[in-house]
């Protein structure tokens with residue numbers, strides 16, 4: 257129905273707070289809302305939602321193993337690997353598993369069929385529900401760098417007839433691109449500081465390159481200056497909500513609770529935020 261990514265150019269802007277509150281604000285009116293936590297390096301949406309998990313599955317990527325009895329050390333596998341994950345020496349093939357993206361090219365193109373693949377675990381996906389809200393998330397193994405395949409596994413849980421709210425990783429690198437690609441809309445959460453503005457600019461460039469419609473939420477809007485708003489006007493990014501610093505919100509955040517579950521006015525504001533988004537995405541309709 258709609259895949260809505262919540263992203264930010266930097267961490268700590270309140271991206272997950274917005275994602276969780278937006279999802280919960282829609283629950284009374286919609287039966288088909290799901291939140292997918294794609295911030296797999298630091299997943300924490302479940303701390304707010306406390307879902308009951310019904311499914312847990314290990315996720316891995318296929319990495320090569322070389323049969324040195326068949327290998328002629330021709331070097332073809334090393335040539336085709338775009339990620340420098342293979343080095344062929346005189347009588348040895350060295351595989352750097354951490355660099356392998358599991359693309360399968362080396363095994364496919366090995367002339368001696370000397371390469372087989374095995375599954376290297378990178379993390380876990382879990383799914384379940386928190387009341388009417390469906391929940392799914394990815395949990396990257398500690399020390400693991402290869403997050404995009406896990407993010408893609410989380411996104412495979414998207415149900416096409418749902419309002420799917422995707423909590424993307426912070427930043428603008430590969431994991432974020434994996435999380436927001438293919439979404440219908442990207443909501444960028446920022447804060448009115450020089451750092452926030454710098455990272456909003458990077459995030460804005462990213463969504464522009466991906467051709468995604470986008471809008472902005474300015475968190476702690478009363479604590480900085482108005483350069484972020486000026487930037488948005490100049491860049492043609494609608495500011496869909498400003499969230500002033502609020503003691504109640506901060507206190508609830510510290511306790512791992514969502515403000516829309518306690519305060520009707522905040523629920524109204526987050527519903528209005530969704531209306532602002534769907535005003536930009538006309539094909540969304542109520543079930």
Ligand code: SF4
Nearest residue numbers: 327328330331333366
């Ligand atoms: S392509 Fe196959 S035969 Fe050639 S070096 Fe790699 S594993 Fe060995």
Ligand code: SF4
Nearest residue numbers: 337356357359360362
């Ligand atoms: S599977 Fe792809 S990324 Fe991994 S070593 Fe082979 S060619 Fe490189």
